Amino acid sequence: MKIFKKRQLSMKTQFFIKSLLVNCLLLLIPISVLAPFSIIRSNREIESSIRKNNWNLLYQIEEHMDSLFKQADNINLYFAHNPSIITHLRRAFRENSLTLDSLNSINTFSLYLQNITNTNNYIHSVYVYYNNTYGRFLSSETARLTNLSGYYDTEWIQSYLHSEADTWYEVRTLQRSSFAQPFRVISVYRKIYSSLAGDHPTGVIVTQFNYERLIEYLNSLELSSSQVIAFLDQDNQMVLQNQETELSQVLQAISFSEHPEEKDNLQAVNINGRKFVVSSLQSSRTEGWRFLSMVPADELYATSTKILNTAVFFMLAAVMVSILIAAVKTQKDYSRLEGILDILQHPERPSEMYPPMPNRSTDPYGYIIRNLLEMFIQQNYLKVQISEKKYKMQTLEMQALQQQINPHFLYNTLHTIYWEAFRMTQAPNTCSKMVSNLADIMEYSLSDSQQQVKLKEELDYLKAYVEIQKVRYGDKFEVFWEVDDTAIIYPTSKMLLQPLVENALYHGIKEKEGSGVIKVKVYFRTDHVLVSILDNGVGMDREQLEALRNRLKDGDTVDSHIGVLNTHRRLVLAYGEHCGLHIGSRKGAGTVVSFRLPLLPREKSI
Incomplete structure (x- = not known):
């Protein structure tokens, strides 16, 4: 038995090493080929770009300084000649x-x-x-x-x-x-x-x-963060540089061409262990000045360094993944062998205890296991079907029981919480008021949504909602009510006002710095009741306002203003197009939303 286990362990180790080598070769070869190629190509493109960009930069600086020297020449001609x-x-x-x-x-x-x-x-x-x-x-x-x-x-x-x-x-x-x-x-x-x-x-x-x-002019050019631009006079003495950097060692290390406006003069120097790429332009126009550009090589070749670091990272990751895959594959193969032996030794077991069925027979172990499992599973097919039907029936029964919960239970629970909060303080408090308002809102919402209510009930519901929000937001907003008493007796559809006030709060007042004001106006007119919701929030610009109006017209409800859009749709369906929402807004000033509730001939005489 011990000899068998040793052989099994030795064979398992050989399988693991073989799988590891195969996986490493498959993962590392592409990285080993692509990484050097990418680095070499990147370096060539960077060097070409450096030559071109530095020449254009230095030539642009020379043009600028030449214009200044010409101005000085004009002054000299004016006063001296x-x-x-x-x-x-x-x-x-x-x-x-x-x-x-x-x-x-x-x-x-x-x-x-x-x-x-x-x-x-x-x-x-x-x-x-x-x-x-x-x-x-x-x-x-x-x-x-x-x-x-x-x-x-x-x-x-x-x-x-x-x-x-x-x-x-x-x-x-x-x-x-x-x-x-x-x-x-x-x-x-x-x-x-x-x-x-x-x-x-x-x-x-x-x-x-x-x-x-x-200096400001030089820094306004497209320079890298550590790029130094320097002006040297005809004696190669420093005149100006955009960064306080010691350049004496650089000037000693590089060789200057005596040919003015020489284009291909890129040089690399090592200063204090750091490599710099230096370009210079000998000007023939600005009194013999020379313009110098110096950039740390690690900044220029940052892309190549990133590619190299990424390649090393992926190589290490590939080795780790190869080890993991080899370990998993080795363990999987031996588990399959043990599964075959177990099936053959216990054919009478229920099918639930069988090893998992392989999806595809891509190897000998999978082929054997699949055929064995198919043979045993066919014998218990009817039993499995009965078990599945029983499970489905239990699930449907559970869902039916859950759906029998009466939503009024939540309303009654809120009343219980209200009296418990009242009992704890022996007086109304913020918690009890919020629970009371929430209970009123839930009772109002649970009633028939198609039911017509008087405007007074709709306003009471809205006030309960506002009281809850005021507890949440504190002094962030105030609500003023301008309600015509003769208008509140007329009927209206339920829950028309709350989405509009919520929209004013969330999209107008909440985004505004400081506190805001919301006004709810209800006025009686000859043949209709006019309702307006106004806020002094952030408002909308003309493009946003036109986009919202178009969505109202098209009936598009996929938007953050879904409450406004749904309210508009309900008004149109209930009273007609002319009774839909009318929206006006100005950026930084606020928004006003209004609509009409038409009165029937019988209602006008009330």
Whole structure:
């Protein structure tokens, strides 16, 4: 016996290993083939996209900066190459006391500068300076001649006096006062020369770009979260960057092409163990500046990383599933063998004790078991039929007993709960009132739905419903009643008003911030009674209102406003199309729903 069990265990282990290997091969081969292919293809598409997108991005930035430099060039041409303007400005700068003609000229030039700074958000200010002993210069910020001694920004004049270059750039931090917020500008200097002065400059024009506005422009582009855009001057010195990142190691690690506007210059660098993809564009238009883009490689190749992680996950999952399937299959096969032996050893047992019938004979064990079970089940076929009929009869009997429960039992139970709550406090309380209102509602609902009632009864039913809702929602809403006493004696169909008030509460007041108001108006007219439900809830816009009116017209009840739609249908069936619901609404103002109850000739004389 022990030898048999050992052989059985050994055979079971062999079956398990064989099934596991087959399952692993079937599940892992597709993943092993598709994953590397997907990663390689994804990397190629990403690299192609990086080259194209970075080139377009850097070219777009170059176009933008070129337009700004052209604006600076226009300012320089206006003030440095127009003899009439130069003459007027130099005279105004050197006069001890400005003449009326000089004041008019200064006003004209100031308006020109203000127009430039007002129409271009990226130009912060413009300074025009001609050499003079009074320390005067023209500023777009003051719109007049300004003296250096009283101005907050004087560093630029020292830079002009000590620089030997004709054109240069500086990133400067300015502060209008000790209490003001500091701000940065990119100052572009261009010296002014005159044929009479030879090689000595006669002045300087300083165009200052708003550093923060340029940063905002770069961040408004479609950049990744960690993408860095930097501007380098002709000496590869940092001018501007959109994120505070140390780029000195990057600048040392990459090699710049000397060919302007070279398109294919994608480089990969490793900085502090992290890989970055760097693109640059050498501009031939913006004074030799270079535009640099740097993106972490892990962000660019995130898709490939996700594919790899997903492949590893699915491989591990495939191994786990293979183990589970192999274990289940092995156990299933041995259970079938044991089932065959058990059937052969006990053929006299009831059919309920047989193993489950295989659906399809896809293996030898299933074929044997199926034939054995069919043979034994045929012998007990009539017994099974009788058992099934008996079970069905019992089920039908149980359902009949359940349906005999009188719904009035619930109504009587509510009254019992009401008196128990009354007894506990020796006085009416919130619980007893709610139970009383609910009992009134149930009694009203359980009566004949086709029965005509007076408007007074319908309003009493509605008030009971409102009282329950007020307990639930507290001060969320108030209900005001404007009821003509002469109208409440006329008959109406049951349960017309409650769905309309419920709709006003759930779709109007509930969605509104703060509390709301619902008005119930009932007025007597010559040949009809007019009923209106008004609320100051969220209301509906024109499209929503038209859609609801169309559903009322078409009789569509598949909607969240099913109570309103059913009430409209009941009114139309009972009194005609002209007595259906009329709905008006305005977004943010509220909604009004009204209908008519026509009076018969006999009722008009009441």
